[in-house]
Amino acid sequence: MADKKYDSIVYDYFEKRHGTVVLISEDAIFKKMLASTIHKITGTRRDNLNTYENVQTGLKKIQENTKNKTESVVFIERYIAGRPSTDTIITMKRLLPDLRIIVLVGETKRENIAYFYEIGVNNVISKPASMNNIIEKMAFTIKPQGKLSEYMGLGKRFLAAGKLKEALDVSTKILKIKPDSPAGLMLRGDVFLDAGKRDDAIKSYLLAHESSRLYLEPLKKLANAYKDVNQEEYLKYLKKLDRLSPLNTDRKTNIGKVYVERKEMGRAEKYFDLALESAKQxxxxxxxxxxxxxxxxxxxxxxxxxxxxxxxxxxxxxxxxxxxxxxxxxxxxxxxxxxxxxxxxxxxxxxxxxxxxxxxxxxxxxxxxxxxxxxxxxxxxxxxxxxxxxxxxxxxxxxxxxxxxxxxxxxxxxxxxxxxxxxxxxxxxxxxxxxxxxxxxxxxxx
Known part of the structure; x- marks a missing residue:
């Protein structure tokens, strides 16, 4: 049996928040399983699942939901009509940063999953999936925001508005609730970076990385902080990111560029070849x-x-x-x-x-x-x-x-x-x- 709290989260999403699911998949078996799962949770409602076999019609529905202020959770196959959906996912997240996306895959490697999260995916489901597995993944994807997430949203808004003192105060509140919060430490680092305090920013990013070594975002922040400032450190964190998420061809190219700047053409060629190989794969x-x-x-x-x-x-x-x-x-x-x-x-x-x-x-x-x-x-x-x-x-x-x-x-x-x-x-x-x-x-x- 699935945990009742997960059932409750998914039920509230459909019944109280009037959320919908958009499925982009050619897999009739998964479509049936997803429909049965939603029916199990909601009982009678049938208008909260929209299924499409091609990307274009699915994207139209997502845009329609956004225009109507209807929440959407998008289930999308790793491959649609034989083509990787990577570009589609990146485009959706660029246009709609808050859109929740679950990718459907067959068996896959850890580094593939790392790359999915890196491009903005909220969750990954390996098929065949059970009803309980779908409910749990949906719950983690749509779980109502807690106090920490509420503060993070507020802190990001202050930062975007240039209110650095207010954003720093919010990061302090987050770290009082959870002292090793990677998100709170990264917010603090972002404030320091915007204030021109690069060393303090780097210290915060390092603490965030130590708190969660497999979390890519602190490493990205560190690489960005060292770019054009300390080439050796910049290269070190690019390589760490490459080891954790080796499908990113742009990163391999950036590593190659650093080696070109250092006149280390053999090493540059190695990473350029790897970038091409990754794209070829x-x-x-x-x-x-x-x-x-x-x-x-x-x-x-x-x-x-x-x-x-x-x-x-x-x-x-x-x-x-x-x-x-x-x-x-x-x-x-x-x-x-x-x-x-x-x-x-x-x-x-x-x-x-x-x-x-x-x-x-x-x-x-x-x-x-x-x-x-x-x-x-x-x-x-x-x-x-x-x-x-x-x-x-x-x-x-x-x-x-x-x-x-x-x-x-x-x-x-x-x-x-x-x-x-x-x-x-x-x-x-x-x-x-x-x-x-x-x-x-x-x-x-x-």
Whole structure:
């Protein structure tokens, strides 16, 4: 069960504040889950979820809500129509800084998430997501502002108006409530910087950084404070930011510029190359996404067409293939097996294992390819390796249990086969094939 306080926060957002949700996604399953979640919270209201499959119509709705002073929480896919949504998110936050945005992703790395927060995203949801997970993420995104946040808003307004004394007084109040508040310390630093007290500003930013080492904003403030003043310190904090959020191509370019100014052209070239590589990877992720969508679209109807597009994206990535690309290899293997190309499938899985030798799924799939080629001993050997890597990987899959049980049985390794048919029967007591196979094993071993 989700925490009741989260339910209450989301309920108040819809019922008391008359807030809405704008979903920009092509994912019908997530759309259904989000609709069910909102219905669970509100009971009967149906006009608070607006769904769109393309960016333009979604943005029009967001602008309409802004004009009507209607609060919006935006759920947006990391990729829409095969393209990264990064530019869209940056544009939305630039035009509407207070807009709340939740990005929907598949599996992703920590540094990717760091970059999302850096460009202004409020939260990230990994799919598939449960109802409770959606409620919790929404609650954290729309949670009513407490005293600290109220003071921060007031302090920023004073700072923007040039009322430095008032802004400094507000930062003092924040730090009385929470002495190590990074936001309060950064506000204090901003006041000192505007007052020309650079050293005091840097001290405040350093304290903010010490209070929350993975928080990017204090590091950005420090880099900015040292820019044009102390090149060594400026470079140090740019590099710290780059380590925490390496997808930022502008930052890599800025690091390269510093090295150019220092006449260290080799190091400059290194960071310029990394900036281009990062941009290339972003483009490649788009290519990969399109290829996967094509592959999914043709499915079993045309394994040869699926093979064509998956092979293209793997080839285009060259030496840039990583563990994140294993799904491409698995899908290509299935497409090859669907055409009876079991040797090519094995070559494909062998290449994938060079990237991730401990992936039990790859060893399992290789075993299935060997079985397609009637190489029974090699199939069983591949399964043995998969089980060494992860002894329990099959336990939640009736299909994998039946496949492994069948192949071990054909190899007359009855003790092994018994384990998998027993598991299949536990997962589905109506599996008559598993029951029949177990009976056959008992007869063969009695």
């Amino acid at each position: 972003e483009a490649m992720s788009m290519v990969s996404s399109v290829a996967e969508r094509i592959s999914d679209a043709v499915g079993q109807a045309s394994p040869s067409m699926s093979e064509k597009y998956l092979a293209k994206v793997i080839e285009s990535k060259g030496n840039n293939l990583t563990k994140d690309d294993l799904t491409l290899f698995n899908k290509l293997g299935i497409a090859l097996r669907g055409q009876g190309k079991w040797r090519e499938a094995i070559d494909n899985y062998t290449r994938a294992l060079d990237i991730s030798p401990d992936d039990e799924g790859l060893h399992y799939n290789m075993g299935m390819a060997y079985y397609d080629g009637k190489e029974l001993k090699m199939a069983a050997k591949s399964f043995d390796i998969a089980l060494e890597k992860n002894p329990e990987f099959y336990k939640h899959s009736e299909g994998a249990s039946m496949n492994m049980g069948g192949i071990y049985m054909e190899a007359r390794r009855f003790d092994k086969a018994r384990i998998f048919f027993t598991n299949a029967l536990a997962l589905n007591p109506r599996n008559t094939t598993a029951k029949r196979k177990l009976d056959a094993i008992e007869k063969a071993t009695s």
